[in-house]
Amino acid sequence: xxxxxxxxxxxxxxxxxxxxxxxxxxxxxxxxxxxxxxxxxxxxxxxxxxxxxxxxxxxxxxxxxxxxxxxxxxxxxxxxxxxxxxxxxxxxxxxxxxxxxxxxxxxxxxxxxxxxxxxxxxxxxxxxxxxxxxxxxxxxxxxxxxxxxxxxxxxxxxxxxxxxxxxxxxxxxxxxxxxxxxxxxxxxxxxxxxxxxxxxxxxxxxxxxxxxxxxxxxxxxxxxxxxxxxxxxxxxxxxxxxxxxxxxxxxxxxxxxxxxxxxxxxxxxxxxxxxxxxxxxxxxxxxxxxxxxxxxxxxxxxxxxxxxxxxxxxxxxxxxxxxxxxxxxxxxxxxxxxxxxxxxxxxxxxxxxxxxxxxxxxxxxxxxxxxxxxxx
Numbered sequence: 001x002x003x004x005x006x007x008x009x010x011x012x013x014x015x016x017x018x019x020x021x022x023x024x025x026x027x028x029x030x031x032x033x034x035x036x037x038x039x040x041x042x043x044x045x046x047x048x049x050x051x052x053x054x055x056x057x058x059x060x061x062x063x064x065x066x067x068x069x070x071x072x073x074x075x076x077x078x079x080x081x082x083x084x085x086x087x088x089x090x091x092x093x094x095x096x097x098x099x100x101x102x103x104x105x106x107x108x109x110x111x112x113x114x115x116x117x118x119x120x121x122x123x124x125x126x127x128x129x130x131x132x133x134x135x136x137x138x139x140x141x142x143x144x145x146x147x148x149x150x151x152x153x154x155x156x157x158x159x160x161x162x163x164x165x166x167x168x169x170x171x172x173x174x175x176x177x178x179x180x181x182x183x184x185x186x187x188x189x190x191x192x193x194x195x196x197x198x199x200x201x202x203x204x205x206x207x208x209x210x211x212x213x214x215x216x217x218x219x220x221x222x223x224x225x226x227x228x229x230x231x232x233x234x235x236x237x238x239x240x241x242x243x244x245x246x247x248x249x250x251x252x253x254x255x256x257x258x259x260x261x262x263x264x265x266x267x268x269x270x271x272x273x274x275x276x277x278x279x280x281x282x283x284x285x286x287x288x289x290x291x292x293x294x295x296x297x298x299x300x301x302x303x304x305x306x307x308x309x310x311x312x313x314x315x316x317x318x319x320x321x322x323x324x325x326x327x328x329x330x331x332x333x334x335x336x337x338x339x340x341x342x343x344x345x346x347x348x349x350x351x352x353x354x355x356x357x358x359x360x361x362x363x364x365x366x367x368x369x370x371x372x373x374x375x376x
Contacts, residue, residue: 073232077173078185080234083124084158085175085227087182088132088146090116096176096227097121097146098158098236100270104148106132107270108226109241109261110139110208111199119146123155124183136273140282140373141265142199142208142241145273158228161235163262166193166214174218174240174258176227188218188256196346197242197259198338209338211284211345213259214238220258229260237263279374285347286373287320287355288313293336294325303327303358304340318366320357327363328356344370 084099088108095112099105106121113119113134120129130148137144148155170190178184192215199208216229220243229238238260246254265283272279290308293301303325309316320326326334329343330353347353349372356365 074173074187077230077232077234078175081158081173081228081230081236082175082183082185083156084236085124085183087122087177088112088226089120089122089129090114092116094177094180094223095225096223096240098226098228098239099155100145100274101157102151102155104132104151104155105135105270105274106146106148107239107266108144108146109239110137110142110144112226113137113144113146121146121148122182123152136277138269138273138279138282140208140284141269141279142210142261143239143266143269143273145270158236159234160263160267161231161233161237163214163237163264166190166231166237166262168192171232172216172218172237173230174216174220174224174227174260175230176224176240178219178221178223180223184224186219188216188258191215191217191257195259196342198342199242209341209345210241210261210265211347212262212265213241214262216258216260217256218258219255220260224258235263236266239266282373283349284373285344285349285351285370286313287315287344287368288371289315289320291326291337291340293338301336304334304337306357314368314371315355318355318368320355320366320368321359324357324359326355326357329353344373 086097086099086106088095088097088106090113092114095108097106097108097112100107117134119132121132122129130150130152132146132148135145135147168190172188172190174186174188176184193212195213195215196209196211197213199210214229214237218229220240224240227240228236229240231237240258240260242259244254244257268281268283269279272281288310289306291304291306294303294305296302306315306320306322306324306326309320309322326340328334329340332343334340334343347370349370351370353368353370354365355368356363358364
């Protein structure tokens, strides 16, 4: 299946790790991807660019009634947003998606669609499968858009919030189809923002390194990927993507540690995929090189060696050459291709960084203005 739970972590797991210089989370990560059952889903725009709402709040107003008021808030949000969350079925498994516009576009995770180009979609509260086809996928940010072949009446697009306004402690609801249980809802809070995490590679997904993710305590399980992380203003603030697992427990879930791609990234990428079928402005920093992990004489990873330099790109302009071994980006150590990718994921295009590298056994530095990672 394109996206089952995938363990990740620092070291030898082969999965997605929190990278050096990102966050020190001592758990592995698993994609909340496809549920392999036959009854629900797997994890994985709008009319023109979707304007971010002015608020991504979600803090309930203090009123008499206490818990009853909060319960009413939960029920209102579920009634508002759940109709916009769908189940996606591929030949390999099941996942979730979010209705992006009234034209039938649905945004989800790239690891949910995998290598598939045709899908069936089941709307919330319905048992009738609808046909859909792939619009485009952008695995570098683990996002994809599919489109319903025929748009039903009453299709309800979700409202996306301004993820820059997400704050610690805000209440969140995670909606999707975990373990094949369609239209499920779990609740938690925003536990952290600005996390950089790396995903394990799977069929159809190379294992993206994604920055600025929202961490939540709302339960995220296989099948939740591609579903909605929502605030109490009925706004989607992220797409559920990853869940943590206990490294010593053969992939058992670590409760209360999940990650969502922020709404700002989702809308930017989805708008481009819908309009152009590709991403021309990823919002992701790049050096303009092709690299691989460099191993020292003891066969230990010791940097990222440059194997190609894009003419006129940031690295080329700063004087980096094929054969240079990058060992540091600013104060972040680089001992592998993965750590280089992770260091760049936490930066924005246009940022100025100092790259430390070795050439002919000598350590050198270069000041580089980062460019943007584009679709080939």
